[in-house]
Amino acid sequence: MGRRGRAARPVGRCRRHGYEAVHVRGAGLAEEVRAANGGRGVDLVLDPLGAAALDLDLDxxxxxxxxxxxxNASGAGPAPLPPLTRLLGANATLTGFSHGGLLVQAPxxxxxxxxxxxxxxxxxxxATPVTVLPDLVDVPAAHxxxxxxxxxxxxxxxxxP
Known part of the structure; x- marks a missing residue:
């Protein structure tokens, strides 16, 4: 939303793909999300970072x-879970999802x-944009x-071949 510089391009791309609201990680994110959501938080947070951002998620x-x-997109070791009192106080549900596990358990x-x-x-x-890399040497830049x-x-x- 109205961000400038490096963040402006991803926001524009997200809007082109149909997102109604786009928020960039950084200081003030929780307040920005609440303001865009009528002063309340969100009902669902999908977190690919592997618990590294749990405090923000709860906020x-x-x-x-x-x-x-x-x-575990953050690549860090598993972060500790928040104290039980924080989860109970937020009336929050914390759950995990493993595509690989589900594939084995419920194909x-x-x-x-x-x-x-x-x-x-x-x-x-x-629609999912696809970028074709012409050679393996281009993979590190994509990463x-x-x-x-x-x-x-x-x-x-x-x-x-």
């Missing part, structure tokens, strides 16, 4: 909200979700973009 939540941890659920996503892609209801939070969509390497 963002509305009473009775849910935090879903999946992955039919994963198959149905993949089928639904492919249907959305096929009908054009869902750098992703690590800096500036990557967009999916990256595919086109290898010529």
């Amino acid at each position: 963002l939540l509305a009473p009775g909200g849910r935090i879903v941890l999946f992955g 039919a659920k994963v198959a149905a979700a993949v089928r639904r996503a492919l249907d959305l892609l096929a009908t054009g209801a869902l 750098d973009l992703l690590a800096a939070g500036r990557g967009e969509g999916k990256y595919v390497v086109a290898l010529n």
Whole structure:
């Protein structure tokens, strides 16, 4: 929202892909999200950082909200969970999600979700930008973009036999 510099491009890209509200991580994020949401927090936080941002997640939540941890994009070791009193005081639900675990435990659920996503892609209801990297030597630069939070969509390497 109205951010300048490096953050302005990702915000614009997100808006082009249909997001109604876009907020960039940084100081004041919780207040910005609350202001955009009528003064209240959000009902759901999907956190790919592996517990590294749990304090922020709790700051963002509305009473009775849910935090879903999946992955560990931060690359850091597992962060400690917040004190039980903080979770209870926030009336928060904290849960984890593992695509790999679900694939083993409930493959039919994963198959149905993949089928639904492919249907959305096929009908054009869902669009994912794809960047084709011409060679393996381009992969480190793409990883750098992703690590800096500036990557967009999916990256595919086109290898010529």
